[in-house]
Amino acid sequence: MKLLILDRDGVINEDSDAYIKSLDEWIPIPGAIDAIARLSKAGWTVAVATNQSGLARGYYDAATLESMHARLRQLVAEQGGEVGLIVHCPHGPDDGCGCRKPLPGMLEQIAAHYGCALPGVWFVGDSIGDLQAASAVHCQPVLVKTGKGLRTLGKSLPAGTLVFEDLAAIADQLLL
Numbered sequence: 001m002k003l004l005i006l007d008r009d010g011v012i013n014e015d016s017d018a019y020i021k022s023l024d025e026w027i028p029i030p031g032a033i034d035a036i037a038r039l040s041k042a043g044w045t046v047a048v049a050t051n052q053s054g055l056a057r058g059y060y061d062a063a064t065l066e067s068m069h070a071r072l073r074q075l076v077a078e079q080g081g082e083v084g085l086i087v088h089c090p091h092g093p094d095d096g097c098g099c100r101k102p103l104p105g106m107l108e109q110i111a112a113h114y115g116c117a118l119p120g121v122w123f124v125g126d127s128i129g130d131l132q133a134a135s136a137v138h139c140q141p142v143l144v145k146t147g148k149g150l151r152t153l154g155k156s157l158p159a160g161t162l163v164f165e166d167l168a169a170i171a172d173q174l175l176l
């Protein structure tokens with residue numbers, strides 16, 4: 001199957017160092033919604049793996065997070081596409097969970113859900129932890145320059161990391 005896994009903040013929607021704490025703060029990155037719709041209409045399954053430590057930190061609750069994901073699904077559906085499984089890590093950095101990126105637990109959860117292998121599956125992120133999670137399970141690490149991507153570009157990237165301007169450029173590439 002054609003599976004693409006996306007990080008959320010900084011890839012699909014604008015990110016903030018103050019976290020994305022409300023539906024009003026959840027603002028799609030230009031071209032991202034259309035990119036997801038184009039890919040899903042072309043037969044790609046687009047899943048999401050997102051750290052949401054703001055839950056553990058008490059910045060927002062599960063219902064607020066769910067409202068953001070409902071909005072994402074609604075906007076993509078309005079373009080004729082659909083969003084696949086969205087998995088989030090609700091834990092904080094000190095909780096010792098197995099799902100918080102750079103650990104690959106969410107990627108493995110998505111693979112198990114779809115019954116597919118991870119090696120070579122593109123995982124698109126804006127943070128170094130996204131790329132490290134990808135490498136840990138032999139996904140193809142893909143960095144976008146949106147969100148924290150330009151900051152991440154200055155760090156030591158996993159070997160073979162692909163770099164694109166944004167999610168729209170990734171869709172253009174995959175739909176060639």
Ligand SMILES: O=P(O)(O)OC[C@@H](O)[C@H]1O[C@@H](OP(=O)(O)O)[C@@H](O)[C@@H](O)[C@@H]1O
Pocket residue numbers: 007008009010015016017018019020049050051052053054093127
């Ligand atoms: O990029 P994804 O995984 O979708 O989500 C990232 C968010 O959960 C937040 O992750 C935080 O990192 P810490 O969780 O505090 O280390 C910060 O980087 C915030 O700026 C960011 O909004």
Ligand SMILES: [Mg+2]
Pocket residue numbers: 007008009010011015125126127147
């Ligand atoms: Mg991110």
Ligand SMILES: [Zn+2]
Pocket residue numbers: 089090091097098099100
């Ligand atoms: Zn977790």
